[in-house]
Amino acid sequence: MAEDKVRLGIVGAGGLSSSKIYPSLKYIPSAKLVAVCDLDEVKAHRNAEKFGAEHVFTDLDKMLDTEDMLDAVIVCIGPSQHAELAPKVLKAGFPVYTEKPPAVDANDALEVAKVAQETGLLCMTAFKKRYTPLYVKMKQQMNTERFGTPTMLAMQRSCSLYANTTPRNTFILDFCIHLLDLAPWLMGNVVAVRALSPEANTWSIQMEFDSGAIGSLAFSAHGSFTYPDEQVTVYGGKDAVLFARDGHSLTFAHDGVYHILHQLNFTTAGQNGLMESGFLPELQAFIKAVVTGDRSPVQSDIASSYRSMAVHDALVESAKSNSRVELVYEI
Ligand SMILES: NC(=O)c1ccc[n+]([C@@H]2O[C@H](COP(=O)([O-])OP(=O)(O)OC[C@H]3O[C@@H](n4cnc5c(N)ncnc54)[C@H](O)[C@@H]3O)[C@@H](O)[C@H]2O)c1
Known part of the structure; x- marks a missing residue:
């Protein structure tokens, strides 16, 4: 990790992430936003500028392929995209945090949980309650x-x-x-x-x-x-x-x-x-688990979200x- 900080890429620069996730990062000294990815380039640039990210992407695959840039990824789009994109992030070798719901149904959530199991990487759902x-x-x-x-x-x-x-x-x-x-x-x-x-x-x-x-x-x-x-x-x-x-x-x-x-x-x-409301503590739990390797702060891993x-x-x-x-x- 660069300067002992978790280098984060955030996928999604829509309503919820822009009002809750990006603004929370300033209260987590051990996290550093390095990349923003949104299909909508204008929103991606806006959030990169506003929240201090160096890199902008409109394609997750390109973001994941960029060498030595990331330590972890947050995805905040919608349930079907969470289930589609979280496995890509895990298979690329990064822990992933998705907003809720993790998928549209339990079957899709289970598929994500299986990839988390196979890769041994943390996949967490932002069930803020x-x-x-x-x-x-x-x-x-x-x-x-x-x-x-x-x-x-x-x-x-x-x-x-x-x-x-x-x-x-x-x-x-x-x-x-x-x-x-x-x-x-x-x-x-x-x-x-x-x-x-x-x-x-x-x-x-x-x-x-x-x-x-x-x-x-x-x-x-x-x-x-x-x-x-x-x-x-x-x-x-x-x-x-x-x-x-x-x-x-x-x-x-x-x-x-x-x-x-x-x-x-x-x-x-x-x-x-x-x-x-739980927005900041759930992010803190994710970052802490990534930094220390101790997953005990995470209350909502993908297996329990599947349930x-x-x-x-x-x-x-x-x-x-x-x-x-x-x-x-x-x-
Ligand atoms: N925890 C809460 O209390 C709470 C509250 C509101 C929303 N949410 C959740 O947050 C998630 C996002 O909600 P929102 O209101 O921000 O949605 P939104 O529609 O405002 O934002 C989604 C963004 O994702 C982008 N996007 C779509 N597909 C993409 C892709 N393949 N790659 C990159 N970017 C892509 C869109 O361009 C858009 O900017 C939803 O799952 C929702 O349920 C949670």
């Missing part, structure tokens, strides 16, 4: 004696209408996936699901976890991005309830007292706050078939 300090604290508290064994999860989240015409604007894949991923991260593997979805913007879901705990989730795109609505409650043993409200507070109700464990004056239900995608697929199948669907994971 796993890095959001609010939920990190929630998970820590779930492991305490006073919380006891998690018995039930309840989640609710809503936003503005989705068109549901492409994978990129499909409500369950693009929006709900954040909490579909958070659920097993908090509760353990999902073994079966049941879903009702009378139309693509309305979902009522039941989950069974391998621990024997259960979950109930409700997602609607008939709300608005203007009103942050993200409720996550976990019930423990006796007199133990942890609840996160609208991405701004975490409370532990126990012993007749509301213990406020985390309180923000803004919401992380949308994209606000580089640190509190979240399997939950997504099972829900789609359950809603279609109006039946309980059991999950079998290949990895």
Whole structure:
């Protein structure tokens, strides 16, 4: 690594990366942006200039072929491109970080995971909720004696209408996936699901976890991005309830007292706050793992993202078939 910094190439100079990923790099001293790649040359040049990259590409293959330029790659485009491009990056010999979702379905995510396994390189998905300090604290508290064994999860989240015409604007894949991923991260593997979805913007879901705990989730795109609505409650043993409200507070109700464990004056239900929303910590985890070779900071490697995608697929199948669907994971 040049000057002990991870030399990064970023593929994608669109809305999310330009507002969250590129601006986060200035808070990670061990990372250095060296190349920007976007099919749209104007955007690639704009971001290279704005965020200080020396090289500009419109073709990933050319970027990967450039000798002694890169140590790692970030891809932020859309689910089908993440699954298509991540294996190219891995086969070229670089660790890769993709935005969520890692693919359009579990099969495609599994193919990426297999390449990661074969190459032995890190492939991570930016499932930011796993890095959001609010939920990190929630998970820590779930492991305490006073919380006891998690018995039930309840989640609710809503936003503005989705068109549901492409994978990129499909409500369950693009929006709900954040909490579909958070659920097993908090509760353990999902073994079966049941879903009702009378139309693509309305979902009522039941989950069974391998621990024997259960979950109930409700997602609607008939709300608005203007009103942050993200409720996550976990019930423990006796007199133990942890609840996160609208991405701004975490409370532990126990012993007749509301213990406020985390309180923000803004919401992380949308994209606000580089640190509190998880955007910066997930990038820090990737860079740290690349620098040290220790992957423990990475909570969302492609194998676990594949399992979240399997939950997504099972829900789609359950809603279609109006039946309980059991999950079998290949990895
Ligand atoms: N974590 C979050 O909260 C969050 C929020 C919004 C979006 N996202 C995710 O971020 C990803 C990108 O979203 P966006 O809103 O920035 O999209 P966008 O359409 O604004 O940007 C995508 C960019 O990729 C470029 N591109 C397309 N194909 C390419 C290729 N083969 N090689 C190089 N460049 C290519 C496009 O020209 C465009 O500039 C999506 O997967 C989305 O789900 C995550």
